[in-house]
Amino acid sequence: MHTEKTALQCGLAGCVFAFLLSSALAATTTQMVGGVETEFEPQTAADLKTLKDNTQAVVMPEGFRIEPYAAVPDARHMAVAADGKTVFVGTTTDRVWVITQDEATRKAKEVRQFAPDQSFIIPNGVCFTKDGTLILAEQNRVLGFPNALENKEQGQPEMKVLVGQGMLIPPGEESYNHSARVCVQRPDGRIYISLGQPYNVPPKMKLKLYESLGIGGIISINADGMDRQIYATGIRNSVGMDFHPVSGNLWFTDNQVDGMGDDIPPEELNKGTQPGKNYGFPWYGGGTVRTVAYINDPIPSGVINPEVELQAHAASLGMTFYQGDMFPEEYKGGVFIAQHGSWDRSVPIGARVIFVPVNEKEEAGVPSIVATGWIDSQGTYLGRPVDVVELGDGSLLISDDSAGGIYRMSYQED
Numbered sequence: 001m002h003t004e005k006t007a008l009q010c011g012l013a014g015c016v017f018a019f020l021l022s023s024a025l026a027a028t029t030t031q032m033v034g035g036v037e038t039e040f041e042p043q044t045a046a047d048l049k050t051l052k053d054n055t056q057a058v059v060m061p062e063g064f065r066i067e068p069y070a071a072v073p074d075a076r077h078m079a080v081a082a083d084g085k086t087v088f089v090g091t092t093t094d095r096v097w098v099i100t101q102d103e104a105t106r107k108a109k110e111v112r113q114f115a116p117d118q119s120f121i122i123p124n125g126v127c128f129t130k131d132g133t134l135i136l137a138e139q140n141r142v143l144g145f146p147n148a149l150e151n152k153e154q155g156q157p158e159m160k161v162l163v164g165q166g167m168l169i170p171p172g173e174e175s176y177n178h179s180a181r182v183c184v185q186r187p188d189g190r191i192y193i194s195l196g197q198p199y200n201v202p203p204k205m206k207l208k209l210y211e212s213l214g215i216g217g218i219i220s221i222n223a224d225g226m227d228r229q230i231y232a233t234g235i236r237n238s239v240g241m242d243f244h245p246v247s248g249n250l251w252f253t254d255n256q257v258d259g260m261g262d263d264i265p266p267e268e269l270n271k272g273t274q275p276g277k278n279y280g281f282p283w284y285g286g287g288t289v290r291t292v293a294y295i296n297d298p299i300p301s302g303v304i305n306p307e308v309e310l311q312a313h314a315a316s317l318g319m320t321f322y323q324g325d326m327f328p329e330e331y332k333g334g335v336f337i338a339q340h341g342s343w344d345r346s347v348p349i350g351a352r353v354i355f356v357p358v359n360e361k362e363e364a365g366v367p368s369i370v371a372t373g374w375i376d377s378q379g380t381y382l383g384r385p386v387d388v389v390e391l392g393d394g395s396l397l398i399s400d401d402s403a404g405g406i407y408r409m410s411y412q413e414d
Contacts, residue, residue: 028073033116034155041097041111047071051405054383058373058407062414063328066371066398069408070099070108075399077182077239077318077387078406079126079134081149084392088134088148089399089406090126092180094119096136098152099406106395106408115145117156124180124239125193129223137181137193140174141165142225162191162225169215173198178237182318187248190220190229196237200258201282201293216281218252218272234278234303235270236286240319240337240387247362249273251307253316253337256286258344265289267316268306269335269356269364277304286312308364314350315340318387321358324394327411334358337367338385338398341375351375351384353398353409371398371409 028039041047051068058066074091081088089097095113102109125137134148142163151157168181178196185191197216199206210216214230218238221228231250240253250272256265265286270279280303285291287309310316319337334357341350351374357365374383383403388396395410 028113032155033153036116036155038116038155039095039113041071041073043071043108043111048405050403051383051400051407054374054400054403055407057376057382058371060371060409063411064370064409065412066407066409068107069397069406070111071405072097072099072108072111072399073404074401075386075404075406076124076180076401077126078389078397078399079128080389080391080397081128082132083149086149086152087389087391087397087406088114088126088152090124090136092122092124092401094121094123096120096123096126100152106393108406112153114148114152115157115159118143118159122176122179122181125183127183127185127191129185129191130187130189131223133223135162135183135185135191137183138168139179139181140168140171142168142183142191142193142221144223144225160225162221163228168193169195169213170209173209173215180239182239182241184241184243184250185223186220186243186250189223191223192218192220192231192241192250194218194235194238194241194252196235196239201285201291204293204297207282218250220275229275231275232272232277232279234280234283234300236281238270239317242319242321242335244271244358244362245321245323245333247273249362251319251321251335253310253319254279254281254286254306255315255317256281256312257291258313260285260289260291261312262345262347263312266306266309266312267314269308269310269316269319269337270304271307271362271364272304278302279304279306308356308367310337310339310354310367311349313342313345314352315342316354317385318389318399320388320390320396322390322396324390326394330357331355333360335364336370336388336396338388340384340386341381348375348379348381351381353385353388353396374400 122139175198352372
């Protein structure tokens with residue numbers, strides 16, 4: 001357990017959440033690896049029981065199956081290595097985990113702490129570059145771990161600081177709210193990082209500063225951390241990004257304003273076709289619903305409306321374009337999105353995985369639910385999906401930071 005260390009690295013509300021989460025998890029074991037104390041998460045049937053119980057409640061279309069994959073404390077965003085089966089997992093505590101797969105069972109063989117010599121602060125964002133470097137986007141720092149797959153078992157893997165501590169955003173703008181970064185590398189080599197802004201709706205006096213730094217937007221940097229550019233503004237809090245596999249356009253989810261009612265404003269799935277565009281926040285609270293604070297302010301020219309409006313307050317987070325061959329053909333090229341679930345709603349919704357079809361013209365269709373059941377009939381959360389990634393065999397992994405683990409979703413015709 002590492003509750004005390006976690007609690008020192010978050011805001012008050014986050015500390016309470018982290019304590020309760022950590023307290024609910026089984027204790028890790030520790031070993032000395034390369035002279036560094038390293039944590040290992042047990043993968044026994046007892047450790048997987050909560051995940052197993054949850055899968056019994058999940059409802060999916062015919063032919064789909066779901067099973068526990070790994071027990072991983074606070075499992076958040078995931079990055080699959082070039083081998084298609086080794087998975088690196090970010091968290092909102094101070095740990096990064098790496099999963100080694102058992103070839104026979106297609107489940108986790110080992111879950112160990114990655115880079116145990118380091119102390120991270122909200123290391124949510126993990127992604128790989130084409131040369132095998134693991135990028136780690138923390139709350140206010142960006143790191144690179146060259147040859148992370150080969151070095152995954154080292155106690156002190158090689159590390160490069162791409163953006164130093166306190167250089168991603170001004171330290172005075174740090175907040176536990178909306179500090180979970182995500183990252184992805186474009187085919188041209190640039191690394192894109194989301195910067196959620198720390199307010200529900202920011203005060204007007206903050207807008208100039210935030211726009212100049214890309215807070216409430218998406219920035220990009222070179223693979224060496226240099227040449228910072230602002231790709232997009234007008235975004236409240238994007239916690240899911242992926243590039244279209246053909247066009248290279250950047251698609252991203254966006255969580256929208258709380259406190260406006262059960263059914264507004266909608267959340268968003270956006271498509272970015274060029275840099276420098278504004279996506280409407282905070283003038284719009286989501287879709288074309290105006291915020292109260294900015295209702296009398298003129299909307300900036302050229303604002304881009306969402307490609308798809310998603311259900312309000314479902315908390316749409318991680319997303320991925322499906323490129324595998326395991327699922328039926330109608331899923332090829334479309335977007336899977338993990339919805340974490342609502343807190344600002346009289347009747348909870350979300351805690352599910354949805355699918356948005358995308359045709360050959362890169363036009364999005366109507367969203368549908370492909371996995372649901374993480375909220376019981378009393379409105380209690382059994383789990384809360386965070387991210388979806390594709391393994392090399394075409395199956396999907398779904399992380400769950402509440403239940404503390406990862407599920408594997410596969411398909412087989414009956």
